[in-house]
Amino acid sequence: MGTTVGFDLDMTLIDPRPGMVAVMNALGEEAGLPLDGEHFASNLGPPLDMVLRDFGAPAERIPGLVARFRELYPEIVVPATIALPGAHAALEAVRRAGGRIVVVTGKYGPNADKHIKALGLEVDVLVGELWATGKAVALREHGAKAYAGDHLGDVRGALAAGVTPIGVTTGPCSRAELAAEGAEVIFDSLEEFPGWFSAFGAPEPVR
Numbered sequence: 001m002g003t004t005v006g007f008d009l010d011m012t013l014i015d016p017r018p019g020m021v022a023v024m025n026a027l028g029e030e031a032g033l034p035l036d037g038e039h040f041a042s043n044l045g046p047p048l049d050m051v052l053r054d055f056g057a058p059a060e061r062i063p064g065l066v067a068r069f070r071e072l073y074p075e076i077v078v079p080a081t082i083a084l085p086g087a088h089a090a091l092e093a094v095r096r097a098g099g100r101i102v103v104v105t106g107k108y109g110p111n112a113d114k115h116i117k118a119l120g121l122e123v124d125v126l127v128g129e130l131w132a133t134g135k136a137v138a139l140r141e142h143g144a145k146a147y148a149g150d151h152l153g154d155v156r157g158a159l160a161a162g163v164t165p166i167g168v169t170t171g172p173c174s175r176a177e178l179a180a181e182g183a184e185v186i187f188d189s190l191e192e193f194p195g196w197f198s199a200f201g202a203p204e205p206v207r
Contacts, residue, residue, distance in 0.1 A: 004099055004142060005099060005100075005145065005147070005197070006102045006142070006147035007148050007149070008104065008105055008149030009112055010107060011084070011151075011170050011171035012084070012154070012170065012190070014083055014115055015083075016081040017041040019076050020041040020044065021041045022080070023073055024036070024041070026076065027069050027072060030068070031061070033055070033065075044172070045153055045172070048066050048069060049066055052066070070108050070110075073108075074111060078118050081115055086191030086192070086194075089191065089193070091121060091122055093194035094197065095122065101122070101124050102124065102125040102126075103116065103123045104138045104157070105128055105130070106129065107129070108128055109126065109128030110128075125138075125142055127142075131153055131157075132153035132154075132156045133156050133157055134157070135157030135160075139158065139161035140161050144161065146165075146200065150167070150170050151172065152177060155178060155181040156181065159182050164200070165181075165183045166184070166185045167179070167181075167183035167187070169186065170189055
């Protein structure tokens with residue numbers, strides 16, 4: 001039986017920032033609210049309702065704003081998104097070793113699935129709308145042994161699940177921040193993942 005590895009999506013496997021800037025600015029213009037697309041795209045990770053609340057959106061408008069964001073998203077963000085360096089190779093390393101791949105993301109599941117299909121990312125399970133320690137539920141359910149992500153919330157999720165926390169510095173958090181949060185392994189990008197996984201995912205010797 002191979003090793004199951006979990007991966008975050010935004011800024012771990014994919015870079016959606018140009019589209020994120022555009023969609024948040026479009027939403028703000030349409031809604032007449034001061035939504036900052038650049039700030040949003042530079043700090044991806046937290047749930048959208050939390051982001052909108054931090055931007056000062058009225059609480060009663062947030063459900064409608066979230067719904068509209070999700071409507072605008074596929075045409076604006078998906079075509080402008082690219083896979084990050086090493087993303088395909090990291091997934092292939094797990095698959096080649098007989099393992100399974102679980103993507104656990106705070107993103108709305110149907111839109112996350114559009115990214116995965118558009119970029120040809122081969123994953124076994126996709127779980128959306130989980131953030132920080134909430135990700136532990138899916139990681140435990142699917143038997144993950146490690147979880148890779150770019151945000152401090154991803155490290156917290158891995159630790160809560162009792163799996164190896166892997167940090168990547170492709171997102172908003174520095175190596176020092178990820179280490180302080182408890183990441184056991186830190187990569188500059190997923191290009192470093194296959195070499196590390198060749199030892200981590202190796203079967204234990206028969207005794």
